[in-house]
Amino acid sequence: MTLLDSVLKPVLARLKFPRSGVPALGEGRYRALIDNVAIQNRRLWGLVVMLIVLLGLALYGLHRARQALPPVHIPPELRFGATLAWGEVPLPNVYMFAGYIFQQLHLWRADGHADYGQNIFKLQAFLTPRYRAELEADLDWRARRGELQGRIRQLAPLPGQGFEAKRVEPLGAGRWRVWVDFAIDETVKGMAVKQTLVRYPLEIVSMDVDPEQNPWGLALDGHGGELPVRLREEDVKRSFTGGAPQANAPKETAHARS
Numbered sequence: 001m002t003l004l005d006s007v008l009k010p011v012l013a014r015l016k017f018p019r020s021g022v023p024a025l026g027e028g029r030y031r032a033l034i035d036n037v038a039i040q041n042r043r044l045w046g047l048v049v050m051l052i053v054l055l056g057l058a059l060y061g062l063h064r065a066r067q068a069l070p071p072v073h074i075p076p077e078l079r080f081g082a083t084l085a086w087g088e089v090p091l092p093n094v095y096m097f098a099g100y101i102f103q104q105l106h107l108w109r110a111d112g113h114a115d116y117g118q119n120i121f122k123l124q125a126f127l128t129p130r131y132r133a134e135l136e137a138d139l140d141w142r143a144r145r146g147e148l149q150g151r152i153r154q155l156a157p158l159p160g161q162g163f164e165a166k167r168v169e170p171l172g173a174g175r176w177r178v179w180v181d182f183a184i185d186e187t188v189k190g191m192a193v194k195q196t197l198v199r200y201p202l203e204i205v206s207m208d209v210d211p212e213q214n215p216w217g218l219a220l221d222g223h224g225g226e227l228p229v230r231l232r233e234e235d236v237k238r239s240f241t242g243g244a245p246q247a248n249a250p251k252e253t254a255h256a257r258s
Contacts, residue, residue: 089206111150181236197232
């Protein structure tokens with residue numbers, strides 16, 4: 001026996017090699033471990049599916065809640081705070097809505113024949129069905145008279161004639177009458193055809209039908225049976241006292257309300 005054999009033999013005798021083809025931990029134990037991992041995977045997948053379902057229900061509930069709750073109107077002046085009832089619309093918000101939507105409705109950038117109808121369609125969510133029908137009739141009347149072809153129009157608020165509490169009259173039951181002063185500038189093929197100052201009476205109603213399309217919850221409802229009034233320079237300089245500046249102020253015709 002060599003010296004190498006005398007050293008390695010005791011070491012090799014202590015090592016126990018598994019028989020060929022038999023796992024060291026046993027085949028049954030391996031199968032149990034694999035089955036346990038498969039069960040845990042199925043449980044985890046079930047948990048994932050349940051969480052996805054709960055997330056979907058939460059998102060659906062949030063969407064429904066947005067449609068069910070009235071919009072919250074924040075007054076523009078917050079330096080002194082404000083206390084509002086749920087669903088109450090501050091008067092500055094009513095005034096701002098009326099002026100902005102009416103201005104966009106009558107903004108004809110390139111051709112009144114195309115822009116007027118497109119604006120009515122684009123802003124229909126902010127118009128009552130009655131007022132939309134009135135505007136479409138006005139569009140048809142003007143088109144038949146050839147007043148819209150090539151006409152460019154813009155309405156600009158008069159400087160210093162912004163919101164005053166007297167310019168918004170609550171009528172009750174979610175309805176307001178607003179007076180907004182605009183400078184109208186119209187051109188046809190670069191030639192000025194109308195430059196005047198007009199005070200528009202506008203009626204606003206609460207119409208919370210589709211918050212996705214109309215987050216204001218308000219809609220224009222026409223002129224409330226009144227006609228716009230042309231303003232003179234002295235009328236603009238005087239403080240607003242409500243309605244027409246004077247009894248003999250020139251009125252717009254029925255089809256010249258805009």
